[in-house]
Amino acid sequence: MLANPVVSSAIIGASQPVQLNKMLAAVDRPIDPEIKAKLDEATAEYRFGDALR
Numbered sequence: 001m002l003a004n005p006v007v008s009s010a011i012i013g014a015s016q017p018v019q020l021n022k023m024l025a026a027v028d029r030p031i032d033p034e035i036k037a038k039l040d041e042a043t044a045e046y047r048f049g050d051a052l053r
Contacts, residue, residue, distance in 0.1 A: 003031060 001010045014020035031039075040047075 002027065003036065 001007050012020070012023045014023060
């Protein structure tokens with residue numbers, strides 16, 4: 001999420017400390033460009049509101 005220039009922050013939720021540790025560690029791990037492209041394609045209509053509907 002934070003790799004997207006229009007996202008200024010991400011809201012995370014954890015019910016256990018171990019989950020929080022894993023989420024925070026993920027900040028330093030970049031997303032594979034191929035996976036990011038697939039995620040962008042799958043969520044395009046939701047990221048740009050009603051413009052594409």
